[in-house]
Amino acid sequence: MNTSDHVLSDKLHAVQARIEAACVASGRPAGSVQLLAVSKTFSADDVRQVAACGQRDFGENYIQEGVDKITALKGGAHVLVWHCIGPIQSNKTKLVAEHFNWAHTVDRLKIAQRLNDQRPAHFAPLNVCLQVNIDGGDTKSGLAPGDVLALAAEVAKLPRLVLRGLMTIPDPVEGFQPQVAVHAKARALFDEVKVVLDLPQFDTLSMGMTGDLEAAIHAGSTMVRVGTAIFGGRQYTV
Secondary structure: OOHHHHHHHHHHHHHHHHHHHHHHHOOOOOOOOEEEEEOOOOOHHHHHHHHHOOOOEEEEOOHHHHHHHHHHHOOOOOOOEEEEOOOOOHHHHHHHHHHOOEEEEEOOHHHHHHHHHHOOOOOOOEEEEEEEOOOOOOOOOOEOHHHHHHHHHHHOOOOOEEEEEEEEOOOOOOOHHHHHHHHHHHHHHHHHHHHHHOOOOOOEEEOOOOOOHHHHHHHOOOEEEEOHHHHOOOOOOO
16 A cells, blocks of 8 residues: 555544544434435545545435546446435436436426436436535525425325435535534424325435534544545646
């Protein structure tokens, strides 16, 4: 293992330790929160190094970039699970349906229908989450909370999709309790959908990132999306 491998391994283990400590502090069982490593802008080799440390789930914001990495790493030493966590436009649904295992950002029936229709018949159904604009941020994508139940009922009918839960990206707020309060709104909505629709596989609340994962776990997150704390600062090209 070279120096770069050691650095990534140490960072991954530090994030895992944060998740474990947050579970203990919240009275939640070990293993109840899944780590999604957000690998946008980083190379397939970076993903391969993190996968070698035991991480299997990776999130990509940019669909074509994600497809390139999925293709590059297919047939490698580890079977990886790929999550699309960026916006999905109509002209990109086919790529998502044919390459990813999860789509976290469904917020329109049209997109869900296209993902369903374009999912290859020999693939397992695509796992999807509905993205909710839980705090009403002006620049954020996602459904208004009041529209979630109706869309969830429609998406749950689509045979090539499995509705797994909700995803949120609230605007940053300072302080643990204010962060918990925002995430608690998503947890309450998640619980409402689960009870009303009685969906057995509705089990995923995707919320919390590097800066607020402890608060998200306290509020009930089952999956935190962490990139910077694992891979470092983003590598954007000008």
